[in-house]
Amino acid sequence: MTLAGEGMSQIVRSLLELLQRRSYYSGDLLFSTEILRNVTDTFKRATYIPAPDDVQKFFQVVSHMLDLENLEKWEDAHQVAPGAALLMRILEDFIHLIGEAQKPFQSFLVVTNNLMVTIQREPVSAVSSDINFPMKGRRGMKDWARTSEDKLYIPKKVFTIYIYIYIKKTAPPLLTSVNSSFLTEPESETTMYYVIGAILYRTLGLILPAPIPPAVINSKILTVTVRPEPQLSEPMVELELSPLINVS
Template sequence: MAQTGETGAEEWSQWSSCSVTCGQGSQVRTRTCISPYGTHCSGPLRESRVCNNTALCPVHGVWEEWSPWSLCSFTCGRGHRTRTRMCVPPQHGGRACDGPETQSKLCNIALCPVDGQWQEWSPWSDCSVTCANGTQQRTRQCSAASHGGSECRGHWAESRECYNPDCTANGQWNPWGPWSGCSKSCDGGWQRRARVCQGAATTGQQCDGTGEEVRKCSDQRCPAPYEICPEDYAIAMVWRRTPSGELAFNRCPPNATGTTSRRCALDHRGVAYWEKPSYARCIGNEYRYLQQSVQAHLTKGPKDLAGDGMSQVTKVLLDLTQRRNFYAGDLLSSVEILRNVTDTFKRASYEPSSDDVQNFFQIISNLLEEENKEKWEDAQQIYPGSVELMQVIEEFIHIVGLGMKDFHNAYLMTGNLVASIQRLPAVSVMTDISFPMKGRKGMVDWARNSEDKVVIPKGIFIPQSADMDGSPVFILGTVLYKTLGLMLPSPKNNTAVNSKVIAVTVRPEPKVTDVQLEIELAHLANGTMNPFCALWDSTIM
C-alpha cells in the first residue's frame, strides 16, 4: 500500500461498496494529486482490493439431458411414446427449471388383427315336408377377418329334424305361383299360374283340384294403323313408331341434360298425329351446374353461402336469364334456385342488399316475359312452377321487410312487375293503404291502363288483445304482374282472368277479423260487353 501524506497528494477517499451483493467482488478508493510546487505526485491515484460478501449467490435450476424415448404403449394400433428429463434443483433462491418434464408423441406400429365374428342365426326354415318327418335348416354369416385375425370357428349351417303329424289322406297344395306374362299386348291374350302338390309321395294320394289356372288378359283393342304415329325425324331426333295416347322419349340436345318427350295424340277424325316435343325435363348445362353448386353448398350449412355467396348466385342467374334462351326445364330450374337462395337468406338471417333485391326481381321479370308463355305451359305439365314462383316471391318480400327499419319502404319496377314493400308499426297505420298509387314515379302506365287495385283496410292492423306486448310490426308486400296471368295454369272452369294479377303479402299474418282485403279487378269484356268475374277462393290464405 502506498503511504499517505506524501508531498502534493490528498488523503485517500473511503473504500467504495463491494461490487457484488454475494460472493467475491472488489472495492475501490481514489485520491487527487495537488502539486503547489510544480512537481509530480509519487504513487498511484487509484487502488482496489478484494472483498467477500457473506450472502451466497442464487443458483438456477438446470435441465439434464432427455431420456431415450420409451417403447410404444401398444403393440398394435395407435399408442404413444414418452421421455423425461431431470431438473438439477435451484439453490439459494435461484429459479426453477422452465419447460415440460415429460414429452409424448403418437406411434402406430401395426394394424391390430380383427377376428371374424359370427352374426345371429337366421330363423329356422319351414319343414321340408307338410306331414311326417322332415328337416329344418338355419344359417349364419361370418364377418370377414382382417389384418391377420382368425376366421370364425364352427359351422355356418345347422339342421334338425321336424315332424308334422297332421298328414291327411291327400297331399297339400303349396301356394299359387305368380301369373305369367300375357301372351298378347292387346286384342285379348292368356296368362297362367301353377301350384305344386306337396306330400303325395308320402301318402300316395294326390291333392284335390287342379294345379293350373288360366285367365284372359289385355282385352283392350289394338290400335289401327291410322291410330299409330309413324316413325318421324324432327328436331334432329328420331321419334319411333308410337301408339296414340303414349309418349316417346329422346335425349335432350347436347347443351342440356335430361329427356325430351313427344306425345302421339288423336285428332277430331281419330287419326294419330305427333304433338310438339316437350322440353319440360330438359335443363341447360349452365342452369344445371348452377343448380347443383347451390345444392352442394347447402349441405355445408347456410352460413357458408350467406351474403356474398347468394349475391353471386343471383348475379349468375340474372346473366343467364338475360340471354332469353330458355328450355322449359330452365324455368323450373330457375324457380328452384330462387327457392334455395331465399331459404338460405332466411336461415342465415342475412339482409339482402339493394342490388340483391333488384337482381332478384329482374330475374322474375325475365322469367315472365310473354315470349316464354308456351314454355311455361310446357313446364307446368310436370310441375306448377308459376305458383311456386309466387310463393318464393312472398318469402323474399318477408325477408326484405324484416331487414328494413320502421317507416321505410322499398319500391322497384321492371318490364313485367311493380313491387312495393313497406314496414309499418301497427299503431302508425291511420288510413287505408291503397295500391297502385297514381302519380308515383314509374306507375303512370300501370295506373292509366288498368283499373286493378288493392285496398288494405287499417282495421287489419289493430291489435287483437290488450295484453299484447307492444304493437306488432307489419311488413306489407304488394306486387302487380303484367304477364303472370298468361303463365298460370289455365282455369278448369270458364272463369276469365285479367292478364294483370295482383299479389298481396302481409306479414306477420293478422288475426282473423271482420275487415277483409278489398281487391278490385278490371272487367274483361272479352268482345261480348258482358263482364266476367274472377272467382275468389277464401280457403286459400
C-alpha cells in the first residue's frame, strides 16, 4: 500500500507542473478536482501520509486552480458540476488526513497566493489555548495574508468534552506509512485528539457561483473544520470578515 501512496504523491507533483504552465481549459479544472479527490481517498485507504514537501505541493495545486486568471474557466465549469465547492470538501478531508498524523500540540501552516491553511492536533481533555486565525506573527506569511482583516476566534471552552472514548473503538487503523516529521508516539487507548483546521480562501468567494438572490456584501471565505465534532458550548465561534465588494 506504500507504493500506492507514493504513486499518488507523484501524481500531485505532475499535476502541479501541468498547472504551472497555465495552458488548460475549464474541463481540466474539473478533471484536476477529481484527481485530487482520488488522491486523497487513496492516501486514506493506503494509510499513507505524504512528505511535507508533497503536502505543500497539494495545497499549491489547489491554489493554482483557484487563481483569478481561471475565473471564466470556473464559470464554464460550474455549468457542468460544482467543482470549486467540491474542492472545499477535498481540502477538509486532506487536512484531517494530515492532522491525524501530527504530534500533539504540533501546528502546521501553509500560505500560498490564494490559500492560508493551519492544522493543529490537540488532546480532547486539554486543548491548550483559544484558537485565533490567522496568526499574523507567523513566519512565511504573504502580504495578502498578513494584511487581511478577516479573523476567526474559537474559545477553548468550545472544545470541552467530559467523556472519554477508546481510540480503538472510534479511530481508523493506525497509520503505517508516514513521513518521520509527522510521526507520533503510540497513544494511550483512552487518549482522544481533536484535529482543528482553518482555511482562509483569498479568491474562492469570487469563483463560487453567485448566490440567489445576490449577496449585498461579498467577502473572503474562511472555513474551520474540527473532528471529532465538539459538544455545543458558549461562547461560540466568532468571525470577522472584511468586505470585498459592496453592491448598492
